[in-house]
Amino acid sequence: MERPYRVVVAKPGLDGHDRGAKVVARSLRDAGFEVIYTGLHQTPEQIVQTVVQEDADALGLSLLSGAHLTLVPKITNALAAEGLDDVVVVVGGIIPESDVQKLKEAGVKEVFTPGSSLLSISAWLEKELDEREVRSNS
Numbered sequence: 001m002e003r004p005y006r007v008v009v010a011k012p013g014l015d016g017h018d019r020g021a022k023v024v025a026r027s028l029r030d031a032g033f034e035v036i037y038t039g040l041h042q043t044p045e046q047i048v049q050t051v052v053q054e055d056a057d058a059l060g061l062s063l064l065s066g067a068h069l070t071l072v073p074k075i076t077n078a079l080a081a082e083g084l085d086d087v088v089v090v091v092g093g094i095i096p097e098s099d100v101q102k103l104k105e106a107g108v109k110e111v112f113t114p115g116s117s118l119l120s121i122s123a124w125l126e127k128e129l130d131e132r133e134v135r136s137n138s
Contacts, residue, residue, distance in 0.1 A: 011062050036056070058088040061075065073107075085107075
């Protein structure tokens with residue numbers, strides 16, 4: 001990591017459980033990322049505007065409500081409409097294995113389900129963003 005990457009961590013929808021998002025946000029911060037946590041009950045539009053305003057490199061979405069197949073495509077489509085296709089989108093939470101491929105087809109780079117280690121999340125994200133930097137500089 002040549003510079004601190006900026007990561008927005010967001011809780012879309014009506015899900016009111018954010019302990020996991022806060023733990024991941026703190027872990028990413030401790031790993032050297034700049035982290036912006038949006039808080040609970042964010043709309044897709046609010047999340048995308050935060051990504052724009054913060055000039056984020058990555059967006060982490062935490063979902064436990066089961067609304068991931070509705071909310072995530074709205075967010076990835078709105079990011080694309082803003083010309084932010086290079087923002088790395090990751091999803092964490094209660095995601096059935098059968099939905100992982102659908103999320104990836106919607107523009108999600110990786111899905112982290114319960115049991116994913118904090119170290120594996122930060123290491124994966126740093127590697128992905130480092131590779132993105134190399135691709136954009138070539």
